Amino acid sequence: MDSLMKLSRWALSAWAIALAAGLASCAPSTPPTDGGSPAAGGGTIAITGAGATAPNTxxxxxxxxxxxxxxNVQISYQSIGSGAGINQFLAQTVDFGATDDPIKDEDAAKFPKDRGTLIQVPTTGLFVVFAYNLEGVKDLKLSREAFCGIVDGSIKTWNDPKITKDNPGVNLPSSPITFVFRSDGSGTTAIFTNHLVAACPNWKAGAGRSIEWPIGQGAKGNEGVTAQIKQTPGGIGYVEFTYARENNIPMATIQNKAGEFITPTPEAASKALDGxxxxxxxxxxxxxPEGKESYPxxxxxxxxxxGNYPAPKGSTLKDLFxxxxxxxxTAATELGFIPLPDSLVSEVVTKLGTVEEK
Incomplete structure (x- = not known):
C-alpha cells in the first residue's frame, strides 16, 4: 500500500471526469470484470446487503x-445504519454488510468461523457536514469554538457572540439552537464524534457509533436527520454531504485544524485523504487532517x-464490487463522493479475489 503515499489527489480532476462521462455516453456499458459471468444464463441471483446510510445514494x-x-442479478440494499448492518452481517441474514466505521475487534470476534476470513474493503470516500435551517442565512461560518459549543450545549442561541464574530453582516436570530443527532448506531456518528474528540477540548461524550449526547433531538438514519433539520427552524445537525445537497439544505463553512474556514466540497474533502x-x-x-485546504x-x-459463499454468490459479489x-x-464523482485512487482500487480488487465459493 506504499504506492498510495505517492498520490497527490484522490478525486479525479474535473476535466477527466467530464471526459469520462462524455466517452461513457458514446459507448456501450462496460461489462463487469473479474469473476467471470455469474449471471450468464440460469435464473435470478439475489444479493442482499444492509448497513450504512451515508453511501446509500x-x-x-x-x-x-x-x-x-x-x-439477472438483483441487489437489495437496506439503508439501516452501520451498527444494524454489522449486526445483520454477523447474524448471516445478508450477503454483505456496510459500515462507515471500520469493524471493531469485539464485533469481528463474533464472525462465524465456518465462513472463512472476514473481508473488509473500502468502496469510496465521503464527508460529513453541518446542515442547518436558518431563514435567510445561506453562508454560515462556524469556528471550532462555535461548533464545539453547539454540540456540547454551551452555545444555546444563534446570536451568541462566538457565532456572530465570524459572520459579520449576517442577521443571526436570538432564537434557540436545536441540535439534531443520530439516534441509531451510526458510522456517520463515529466519523463526526471522532472529529469532535480531536477538535473540541471540552468534549466529554467520547466517540463511537452510539454515544450519550449532552443535548439535542435524535432521528434515525441520515434520512431522518435530514428530514428533522428541514422541519425544525433553528435546527442544525450532521449528515453526509449528498443528503444536504440533494435536499437543498445549507451547509456551514467550518474551521479546520490549520485555522482556515473550508466550504464543504468533494475537492476539499479529497485533500484530507492526500498521502x-x-x-x-x-x-x-x-x-x-493537517492540510491547510482540507475539509476536516x-x-x-x-x-x-x-470469506466463502455458496456458488454463484461468491463470484457475483467479487464481480459486483x-x-x-x-x-x-463517474457516478461517485457526480454524486459528491470521493472515488478511490487506482492504486488502492488495485489492492482492493486483489483482496476481493480471495473470496471463495463452496
Missing part, C-alpha cells in the same frame, strides 16, 4: 447500473464480506 445508483449489464496510507483491513483514520470531517466507507470500483467512479 451511491450504492443505489451503482446497483441499478450494474443491473443493466447483469440483468494517507491505509493500515490493516484498509483502515484510514483522519479525525483532524472525512472518512472512507466499507463493505463487509464473508470490482465493477463498482472500476466503472462506478
Amino acid at each position: 451511491l450504492y443505489q445508483r451503482w446497483f441499478s447500473e450494474y443491473r443493466q449489464v447483469k440483468p 494517507q496510507k491505509p493500515g490493516a483491513n484498509f483502515v484510514i483514520r483522519v479525525p483532524d 470531517i472525512v472518512s472512507l466507507t466499507y463493505v463487509l464480506l464473508y 470490482t465493477w463498482t470500483l472500476k466503472e462506478g467512479k
Whole structure:
C-alpha cells in the first residue's frame, strides 16, 4: 500500500471526469470484470446487503447500473445504519454488510468461523457536514469554538457572540439552537464524534457509533436527520454531504485544524485523504487532517464480506464490487463522493479475489 503515499489527489480532476462521462455516453456499458459471468444464463441471483446510510445514494445508483449489464442479478440494499448492518452481517441474514466505521475487534470476534476470513474493503470516500435551517442565512461560518459549543450545549442561541464574530453582516436570530443527532448506531456518528474528540477540548461524550449526547433531538438514519433539520427552524445537525445537497439544505463553512474556514466540497474533502496510507483491513483514520485546504470531517466507507459463499454468490459479489470500483467512479464523482485512487482500487480488487465459493 506504499504506492498510495505517492498520490497527490484522490478525486479525479474535473476535466477527466467530464471526459469520462462524455466517452461513457458514446459507448456501450462496460461489462463487469473479474469473476467471470455469474449471471450468464440460469435464473435470478439475489444479493442482499444492509448497513450504512451515508453511501446509500451511491450504492443505489451503482446497483441499478450494474443491473443493466447483469440483468439477472438483483441487489437489495437496506439503508439501516452501520451498527444494524454489522449486526445483520454477523447474524448471516445478508450477503454483505456496510459500515462507515471500520469493524471493531469485539464485533469481528463474533464472525462465524465456518465462513472463512472476514473481508473488509473500502468502496469510496465521503464527508460529513453541518446542515442547518436558518431563514435567510445561506453562508454560515462556524469556528471550532462555535461548533464545539453547539454540540456540547454551551452555545444555546444563534446570536451568541462566538457565532456572530465570524459572520459579520449576517442577521443571526436570538432564537434557540436545536441540535439534531443520530439516534441509531451510526458510522456517520463515529466519523463526526471522532472529529469532535480531536477538535473540541471540552468534549466529554467520547466517540463511537452510539454515544450519550449532552443535548439535542435524535432521528434515525441520515434520512431522518435530514428530514428533522428541514422541519425544525433553528435546527442544525450532521449528515453526509449528498443528503444536504440533494435536499437543498445549507451547509456551514467550518474551521479546520490549520485555522482556515473550508466550504464543504468533494475537492476539499479529497485533500484530507492526500498521502494517507491505509493500515490493516484498509483502515484510514483522519479525525483532524493537517492540510491547510482540507475539509476536516472525512472518512472512507466499507463493505463487509464473508470469506466463502455458496456458488454463484461468491463470484457475483467479487464481480459486483470490482465493477463498482472500476466503472462506478463517474457516478461517485457526480454524486459528491470521493472515488478511490487506482492504486488502492488495485489492492482492493486483489483482496476481493480471495473470496471463495463452496
